[in-house]
Amino acid sequence: MMKRNAHMVAFLIVTTVVPSAGWFLPLTATAQNQNEISQKFIVSSNKIAGGDVLLLQITGTHPNSPLSNMQLYFNKTAYQVYPHPLKSDGSYFALVGIPYYTKPGPKTLTLKFSGPTGDQSSQITFDVVGGKHRTDVLKVDSKRVDPNQKNRTRANREHQEVKHIYASGNTRRLWEGPFQLPVENEISSSFGNRRIFNGKLKNYHNGLDFRSPKGTPVYATNSGIVRVAKNLFYSGNAVIIDHGTEIFTIYAHLSKIKAVAGQRIEKGQLIGLTGATGRVSGPHLHWGVKVNGIAVNPLQFVEVMEGLVGWHEK
Structure with missing residues (x-):
């Protein structure tokens, strides 16, 4: 049988809220009342090596006020957001391939979308770390x-x-x-x-x-x-x-x-x-x-x- 060096995948969950009043709270906010729509942005890891793939999952969209026109950006490149393969309740996912020669350090994903209060955007941060190779x-x-x-x-x-x-x-x-x-x-x-x-x-x-x-x-x-x-x-x-x-x-x-x-x-x-x-x-x-x-x-x-x-x- 083949010998595998398994990579453990930890999922980092951050939560944001889109209130009906027309403003956008930071990722650490939580829903306070029934008029607010809480989203979870789940990234596969907050530390990733060049050549790895980063997974973003988006859940918690209110069924009566779904998000739309979603577009993810990294290093000025746009990435598509797709319906989640297991959930049909307005959840989504996106994959971002991190180029092998990406310089180590803090990086930012920017998610732009249309919500119940208009166009919105949110940022998710992670670190690129150096890899060790033979x-x-x-x-x-x-x-x-x-x-x-x-x-x-x-x-x-x-x-x-x-x-x-x-x-x-x-x-x-x-x-x-x-x-x-x-x-x-x-x-x-x-x-x-x-x-x-x-x-x-x-x-x-x-x-x-x-x-x-x-x-x-x-x-x-x-x-x-x-x-x-x-x-x-x-x-x-x-x-x-x-x-x-x-x-x-x-x-x-x-x-x-x-x-x-x-x-x-x-x-x-x-x-x-x-x-x-x-x-x-x-x-x-x-x-x-x-x-x-x-x-x-x-x-x-x-x-x-x-x-x-x-x-x-x-």
Whole structure:
């Protein structure tokens, strides 16, 4: 069985009140009478590393005066807010991928919305902390480290194609319940590790590597639509699944692809077999997760999503 370094997910709850008189109280306020509408803003953690995903849950909206036009902002970037997957009473959630190179320190989320008294906004603060990562020293085919002009052109074209796919994902929620792991093999390289290929520092590891013998079945971690199912210069034979709500999963270096672009995939469905295609030092599965187009730590993402679908108001 695969060994996991589980990330404990603690949920920080702050409460705000939207009174009917037309003003907005701080997040620490509590409701005082029946004319006030109390919201809870629940964040997955008040301390988070670059490359992690932050979950915001919003509950307590009055059924007769629901919030609308919600938009979340972080670092001048807008993020969508979605209906909660388990609650149909006006609760919502949003996911914010924190870029790997985000400078440590205090950060602020700004939530803008329309309430019973007009347009409102509220701020939620958290801290980005530095992470500790190993260095992976790898020996691979030299043409995958110093590609010729033809291969550079191909790699750049594929990069732009995939980037466009991440930017044009399905806004509907296609996933159901918790995300699962694609294989049950041991993790050989963690998210965030520095990667040195043939003596050259190239980048950080934007996913997880599972030490998997060639031909190991690979399963979809949740339901969605296949957007890529083909050979890519660096990723080799790869499958990319759009799960909706700006979540994508990536499965790379496959020996065989068992899915086609445009196909509807269910959680646990076979999508390929592990291999050693693309820029690799041996057979394994690279599994990546993108949220809002940002590469995030897959293990931490799985834990956060378990918190979302397993969460209920007490």
